[in-house]
Amino acid sequence: MSNTPISRLDTTQADFLARLDALLAFESSTDDAIEAAVADILREVRTRGDEAVIEFTRRFDRLDVASMAALELPRQVLDDALASLSAAQRDALTQAAERVRIYHERQKQESWEYTEADGTRLGQKVTPLDRVGLYVPGGRASYPSSVLMNAVPAKVAGVKELIMVVPTPGGERNPLVLAAAAITGVDRVFTIGGAQAVAALAFGTRTIPQVDKIVGPGNAYVASAKRRVFGTVGIDMVAGPSEVLVISDGHGDPDWVAMDLFAQAEHDELAQSILLCTDAAFIDRVHASIDALLAGMPRRDTIATSLAKRGALVKVRDLGEACDIANRIAPEHLEICTADPRALVDRIRHAGAMFLGHYSVEALGDYCAGPNHVLPTMRSARFSSPLGVYDFQKRTSILDISPEGAQTLGRIASVLAHGEGLQAHARSAEMRLR
Known part of the structure; x- marks a missing residue:
């Protein structure tokens, strides 16, 4: 019997999506x-x-x-x-x-x-x-x-x-x-x-x-x-609590998975660590590893509170369903710890960063792998990206329209401007027409 409190969910449960959404809900409330x-x-x-x-x-x-x-x-x-x-x-x-x-x-x-x-x-x-x-x-x-x-x-x-x-x-x-x-x-x-x-x-x-x-x-x-x-x-962004989502097919070391969940949970009590796994027996082993390893962690109180409040171990039917749930969660960090992680890459649409395979631990991305660790949180990976060079560059449009081009474009613009009731726009374009 595992001692560390953490939600145990199964996608076959009738209320699974409601329970998942409740777990994901985070209001960045203002004081x-x-x-x-x-x-x-x-x-x-x-x-x-x-x-x-x-x-x-x-x-x-x-x-x-x-x-x-x-x-x-x-x-x-x-x-x-x-x-x-x-x-x-x-x-x-x-x-x-x-x-x-x-x-x-x-x-x-x-x-x-x-x-x-x-x-x-x-x-x-x-x-x-x-x-x-x-x-x-x-x-x-x-x-x-x-x-x-x-x-x-x-x-x-x-x-x-x-x-x-x-x-x-x-x-x-x-x-x-x-x-x-x-x-x-x-x-x-x-x-x-x-x-x-x-x-x-x-x-x-x-x-x-x-x-x-x-x-x-x-x-x-x-x-x-x-x-x-x-x-x-x-x-850049107003970031929420740190998040990790691990997809597993039951292969690998449960201690590694437990520690990867800890690595996010130790940030603060609102951090979120979730495992999606196709193998119920492996989920049990991960939970046992959590029990065994937690006592040795200097930040064990923070980890335990984070796992109890916002963590979850989720049994999924198959890896395809795991990818669908991952896209719903749109996690900051996504670890794919499966036998063939690259087979799932094209199925993932929403994630701040993907870590492929048992050795691509998220902690390496935090410090030294190379990609940026400033990532979208709170499901914002659905519409935003990691911090990058592009965030420090701006773009200016350049239009150098030839006299011939102005004849074609001027007639198009005139029709559309009149349609919008902006006669000065239309006249401005029309004055360039021969």
Whole structure:
């Protein structure tokens, strides 16, 4: 008898889809107190700039600073952080950055044009963003991988200036995060965080220039601030809890599957870990592995709560049904742990990232495989994609219409413009007609 609470579902149950949808339901509810605080912070920073940033940094991060100059880290501090790492850490960070760069180099989009028979030339110009802001959690939190996954594609895209903000509560700096900034070529680093950092990047201050886009994860205050400044600047996404879906045909090691479920569940209590499996006996073995391995996990309380609240072990009829359910879930991470995982790839339409085979563990994608780990959550893989070079480029249409082309297009436009009741549009086109 397994002891660890986790939902056990079977697709033959009459209420299966209702139970699955209830399990997937996640409302990114907003806290009124947080929303009010963020609105106030944004208003103050927009109005008073550096002065407000300094005040909020003193209050929230307990830093006794008198000027913005004290909050910007010189390049030497980043280089010193890199030098302070052990050889193993420095080598791992460097290798991961290089693998991420190589992968993202293939995503670069180029400008293009084509010429029609009458000499009209049409095309698209691809241009990198001028300036991007990168938010990185700070203090005891250590997310150098977040720096790599956001900074590298921005630099590959050709972004001219990358400004990183990272809070240092109580003056605590994380050397791995600063070292990652050094390796990826971040241009400026400010030790500020929270909604005030988002506001400074979005609106600009005397010291911090306004950026074109803000990327990177943060807490509820950061997420709220990013939602509110969208439109003034671009944002990457407002991400929900981390998710993994594992498809299994009953082959492989149940301990591996259990640990892969743990790897997502340890993020936080709202993370979601689901197994779809064709073999009921293997599901039992995975549940037994969960029981056996959980006690040895440092974050076992978080894992146990996550599995109990939002986890599931699901018996499916066959792998085809598993793929249909996977498309309904549209998971952030999808592990296909079957004898022939590539046979299922074309059946999957909605997933942030697919990990094929027993050795393609999601944790490798988080750190060093190469593809980006910033992925769509909360079923948004149905309509969105992983962060990439394309998120740091914009496209401009080019129309170079020849005199001959204007004769054909002008007559078409005239008819449509009159149909819409826009006579000036029609006349504008008609005036070019011979």
